[in-house]
Amino acid sequence: MNDKMDAFSKKMADILNHGALNLAMALGYRHRLFDVLEDLGRPATVSEIAGASGLNARYLREWLGVMATGRIVEISPGPDGEEAYLLPPDHAAFLTRKAGRDDLGVYTQEIPLLASSALEPVDRGFKTGEGVPFACYPDFQRFMAELANAGHRHLLVERFIPAVDKGRLQERLEEGIRVCDLGCGEGVALNLMARAFPRSRFVGIDIDEQAVETGRAEARETGLENAEFRVVDAAGIEGMEELTDRFDWVWAFDAVHDQTRPLEAHRGVRHMLAPGGMFSMVDIDAASDHAGNLDHPMGPFLYTVSLMHCMPVGLNDGGMGLGMMWGRERAEALLREAGFEEIEMEEMAHDPFNLHFLCRVRE
Numbered sequence: 001m002n003d004k005m006d007a008f009s010k011k012m013a014d015i016l017n018h019g020a021l022n023l024a025m026a027l028g029y030r031h032r033l034f035d036v037l038e039d040l041g042r043p044a045t046v047s048e049i050a051g052a053s054g055l056n057a058r059y060l061r062e063w064l065g066v067m068a069t070g071r072i073v074e075i076s077p078g079p080d081g082e083e084a085y086l087l088p089p090d091h092a093a094f095l096t097r098k099a100g101r102d103d104l105g106v107y108t109q110e111i112p113l114l115a116s117s118a119l120e121p122v123d124r125g126f127k128t129g130e131g132v133p134f135a136c137y138p139d140f141q142r143f144m145a146e147l148a149n150a151g152h153r154h155l156l157v158e159r160f161i162p163a164v165d166k167g168r169l170q171e172r173l174e175e176g177i178r179v180c181d182l183g184c185g186e187g188v189a190l191n192l193m194a195r196a197f198p199r200s201r202f203v204g205i206d207i208d209e210q211a212v213e214t215g216r217a218e219a220r221e222t223g224l225e226n227a228e229f230r231v232v233d234a235a236g237i238e239g240m241e242e243l244t245d246r247f248d249w250v251w252a253f254d255a256v257h258d259q260t261r262p263l264e265a266h267r268g269v270r271h272m273l274a275p276g277g278m279f280s281m282v283d284i285d286a287a288s289d290h291a292g293n294l295d296h297p298m299g300p301f302l303y304t305v306s307l308m309h310c311m312p313v314g315l316n317d318g319g320m321g322l323g324m325m326w327g328r329e330r331a332e333a334l335l336r337e338a339g340f341e342e343i344e345m346e347e348m349a350h351d352p353f354n355l356h357f358l359c360r361v362r363e
Helices: 003-030 033-040 046-053 057-069 097-102 105-128 138-175 188-196 209-221 234-239 262-272 299-314 327-337
Strands: 074-077 083-086 178-182 201-206 227-231 247-253 273-284 342-348 351-360
Touching: 003 033, 003 057, 003 105, 033 046, 033 097, 046 057, 046 083, 057 083, 097 138, 105 138, 105 299, 138 188, 138 247, 138 273, 138 351, 178 188, 178 262, 188 201, 188 209, 188 227, 201 209, 209 227, 234 262, 247 262, 262 273, 262 327, 273 327, 327 342, 327 351
Parallel strands: 178 201, 178 247, 201 227, 247 273
Antiparallel strands: 074 083, 273 351, 342 351
């Protein structure tokens, strides 16, 4: 075996090991086992971990075998010679719910969820070219909504908005402007903004009726009179007279690359913006060609999520199928084709995997 063959053989072993490790870690995260190990704060035996977690000792022992050989936990001899397991603090810092924005353990759930949701439909798509409907992804959609909502609660009002347009957006929100959340989902972001900026008015639009009703109900229950929700297809906005020049700021968080007709959605945003208005599109920071992403630290993971979800969802009804990794160059080209002339691409210190496309409409 030559050196290249030997190196690729080892790479294949790593791929198989890491894929298996991801699956086992997803189960551990779901059962809060990393949190339990962190709370124990010392080497603990299988029976002690079972007692602290309320889980079956035999399943735990097998799971700990994965974690130990995967170098996620460390083994040391217990007082009676029984093996004891420790989650090192520098590992816990990225695996437990206490880690907050540094919690990478939560992402181990994505690939198993996608495989259970859509492996067979995606497999068929390789032959038919057909998309996969949203209905195939209920658990994954719920998971992604929880992730996005958690991020909004921690960062939207405190970090993102103060940085937009060098702080001028926040000043305008405090004075009172008209805002649209495109692809608002369950309205967590919109209701947060409505609560933080009572002089501004907020309209959330989404195609998912159930999600819109959830957002509407929360606004009603919390007495937010400046929040409104509507069921609207983003691709059909351009023909709606009542939305012409209506908003001073439109924002879309990871909502465009799943669109079947993203150009029409962008044109709809342009149609809604008043003179001097701004559009904030937050989407994955990547290149549009594969070669430009060879050194992306999460390239294989993000392309896989796109293959299993974003691209097939975007292919529905003869859609474009952009995919998550559509990239900076294609995004800018679509925005310009939709009529945006002033486009700034900004990195965000609090979110290294997304890019902020700030588009302005001239007065």
